[in-house]
Amino acid sequence: DTGVSQDPRHKITKRGQNVTFRCDPISEHNRLYWYRQTLGQGPEFLTYFQNEAQLEKSRLLSDRFSAERPKGSFSTLEIQRTEQGDSAMYLCASSLASSGYNEQFFGPGTRLTVL
Amino acid sequence: QKEVEQDPGPLSVPEGAIVSLNCTYSNSAFQYFMWYRQYSRKGPELLMYTYSSGNKEDGRFTAQVDKSSKYISLFIRDSQPSDSATYLCAPLTRGGGSYIPTFGRGTSLIVHP
Numbered sequence: 001d002t003g004v005s006q007d008p009r010h011k012i013t014k015r016g017q018n019v020t021f022r023c024d025p026i027s028e029h030n031r032l033y034w035y036r037q038t039l040g041q042g043p044e045f046l047t048y049f050q051n052e053a054q055l056e057k058s059r060l061l062s063d064r065f066s067a068e069r070p071k072g073s074f075s076t077l078e079i080q081r082t083e084q085g086d087s088a089m090y091l092c093a094s095s096l097a098s099s100g101y102n103e104q105f106f107g108p109g110t111r112l113t114v115l
Numbered sequence: 116q117k118e119v120e121q122d123p124g125p126l127s128v129p130e131g132a133i134v135s136l137n138c139t140y141s142n143s144a145f146q147y148f149m150w151y152r153q154y155s156r157k158g159p160e161l162l163m164y165t166y167s168s169g170n171k172e173d174g175r176f177t178a179q180v181d182k183s184s185k186y187i188s189l190f191i192r193d194s195q196p197s198d199s200a201t202y203l204c205a206p207l208t209r210g211g212g213s214y215i216p217t218f219g220r221g222t223s224l225i226v227h228p
Contacts, residue, residue, distance in 0.1 A: 002160070040123060041221075042119075042218025042219050050211070055211030055212060055213070056215065093158070095213075101164065102213070104216070108157055108158050109158055
């Protein structure tokens with residue numbers, strides 16, 4: 001257990017529904033990242049926050065995806081009008097900003113299945 | 116062509132074997148090179164990393180980077196069944212003031228007793 005928690009662990013939804021996932025980072029970590037991982041692939045970066053500011057977004061992040069980190073602690077990732085192609089594992093990671101490389105600690109992920 | 120290429124395997128070896136896992140990459144700007152291990156139904160965990168070219172050893176694991184050929188390797192000595200997992204190489208790029216990993220697709224390793 002890395003100390004990063006995600007909820008729910010599994011979500012099954014029908015196409016066209018909205019879903020929201022939550023990530024709770026390690027408490028002292030000020031950076032939070034979201035990734036998407038499909039079967040047989042490595043995680044793909046979606047977006048990243050430092051405190052409450054969203055500083056980087058991948059072009060993979062379509063308009064149907066939105067992420068927030070309102071108080072610089074937990075974060076939510078919402079997918080509107082889900083499509084079957086959104087089925088994937090959604091991973092959250094957190095880190096502490098420092099000079100040089102800052103290790104990211106990953107949560108267990110939320111597995112989304114869109115029927 | 117993807118930025119990071121990695122053979123998905125699976126690679127099956129007997130316990131005690133030396134394992135060699137490899138990646139190639141295309142972006143010459145990469146400076147940090149990470150190896151993550153991911154067990155089934157878990158998030159990735161950082162195994163080790165190197166900065167620029169060279170070798171780095173940590174117990175049974177050795178990471179090697181050759182920037183001239185854009186080739187990354189991870190060697191595991193005396194492999195154990197508990198090493199069975201997917202190994203992801205991930206060079207880092209700068210983004211928004213942080214370092215963002217660009218993951219390969221991972222190589223599945225099976226170490227059988």
